[in-house]
Amino acid sequence: EPEVTQTPSHQVTQMGQEVILRCVPISNHLYFYWYRQILGQKVEFLVSFYNNEISEKSEIFDDQFSVERPDGSNFTLKIRSTKLEDSAMYFCASSNQESSYEQYFGPGTRLTVT
Amino acid sequence: DQQVKQNSPSLSVQEGRISILNCDYTNSMFDYFLWYKKYPAEGPTFLISISSIKDKNEDGRFTVFLNKSAKHLSLHIVPSQPGDSAVYFCAASHITGNQFYFGTGTSLTVIP
Numbered sequence: 147e148p149e150v151t152q153t154p155s156h157q158v159t160q161m162g163q164e165v166i167l168r169c170v171p172i173s174n175h176l177y178f179y180w181y182r183q184i185l186g187q188k189v190e191f192l193v194s195f196y197n198n199e200i201s202e203k204s205e206i207f208d209d210q211f212s213v214e215r216p217d218g219s220n221f222t223l224k225i226r227s228t229k230l231e232d233s234a235m236y237f238c239a240s241s242n243q244e245s246s247y248e249q250y251f252g253p254g255t256r257l258t259v260t
Numbered sequence: 261d262q263q264v265k266q267n268s269p270s271l272s273v274q275e276g277r278i279s280i281l282n283c284d285y286t287n288s289m290f291d292y293f294l295w296y297k298k299y300p301a302e303g304p305t306f307l308i309s310i311s312s313i314k315d316k317n318e319d320g321r322f323t324v325f326l327n328k329s330a331k332h333l334s335l336h337i338v339p340s341q342p343g344d345s346a347v348y349f350c351a352a353s354h355i356t357g358n359q360f361y362f363g364t365g366t367s368l369t370v371i372p
Contacts, residue, residue, distance in 0.1 A: 181362075188362045189365075202359050
């Protein structure tokens with residue numbers, strides 16, 4: 147069964163450093179998403195991406211964040227200058243429909259900023 | 261802003277009994293609702309959904325009920341099985357939107 151994969155599973159970085167979180171969505175999916183979950187809190191939407199551009203983003207997704215689909219398979223989330231409060235699980239998701247129905251999530255990347 | 265709320269952080273149920281997980285929302289513009297299940301170290305997995313034109317949707321042991329006037333939905337699992345033990349997230353969106361709004365989750369433990 148096709149699945150969304152994410153690398154690395156755990157990333158530790160120092161405050162102020164740049165990180166890139168990688169995702170490989172399901173191959174025939176066209177819509178891509180990033181979410182995050184701070185420990186003990188709810189899953190929060192960050193951004194959605196379609197046709198090589200951002201289609202929707204939340205207030206969390208400020209200028210420190212960017213997304214890219216550098217090739218036909220990868221979808222990346224870059225945090226330019228990490229802050230302690232960026233520590234969270236970051237989930238990538240993909241879907242083959244425009245509506246938010248049935249997004250398939252990856253296993254997540256745990257980002258720890260020290 | 262807590263647009264989607266799950267007020268019970270945890271629930272324990274005996275195997276074979278019914279599990280009822282509840283979710284409330286505040287935004288009347290939400291018209292699509294989903295339940296996700298999440299095991300430790302995994303991403304959320306889609307379980308079942310319901311649109312606002314319905315008040316019930318059933319899939320095997322899982323049934324979701326929607327009460328639009330009360331802005332409340334619930335997930336019923338019957339009979340509950342130990343493998344159902346996980347965190348369950350309620351999520352809501354606009355049917356034409358991309359953004360999910362998640363609740364904080366309810367940790368379900370099914371006791372054998």
